[in-house]
Amino acid sequence: MSVIQTNSTRRFSDHFEPQDIDPQEQRRLRGQLEQIDYAAYVANREVMAQMIPPLTTDQFQRLAVLTATARGRWVSEALRQSESGSPSTPDQVARLTSMRTAWMELSEAYEALRRMVERSYVRVNSDPV
Numbered sequence: 832m833s834v835i836q837t838n839s840t841r842r843f844s845d846h847f848e849p850q851d852i853d854p855q856e857q858r859r860l861r862g863q864l865e866q867i868d869y870a871a872y873v874a875n876r877e878v879m880a881q882m883i884p885p886l887t888t889d890q891f892q893r894l895a896v897l898t899a900t901a902r903g904r905w906v907s908e909a910l911r912q913s914e915s916g917s918p919s920t921p922d923q924v925a926r927l928t929s930m931r932t933a934w935m936e937l938s939e940a941y942e943a944l945r946r947m948v949e950r951s952y953v954r955v956n957s958d959p960v
Contacts, residue, residue, distance in 0.1 A: 872950070875947075875950070875952045876951065876952045879947055879952040879953050880952070880953065880954075883944075883947070883953045885953070885954045885955070885956045886944075886948070886953060886954065886955045886956065887955065887956055887957075888955065888957075891941075891944070891945075891955075894937070894940070894941050894944070895941060897937055898934065898937040898938055898940075898941050901930065901933045901934040901937050902934045902938075904930055904934075905927065905930035905931050905933075905934050908926065908927060908930055909927055912927070
């Protein structure tokens, strides 16, 4: 079964951490896991730096406005459809679905980009004043 995580819910550590092993083995395992996490960090930083140029806060704002606009269009369309009092047609539902999907994808892209900055995978340059 496939699950789509939306609304950018922050996950806490859900990694399996065995409690029934001796302290020395736990330290060894933690060390290995830290190496794995660091390898993932380096890979993300290198790949993202190649794919995404240094950003500006203006770019974040444009993405935020685009995302807010998509959300507003989706809700506005739902309200418009409700004015007739009739059940939505399959075409109207498809239109709403498309608009909601666009908003959700933009929201997820914004949150992903924010996490990339938070984790130092990409840089944000200061905007000229």
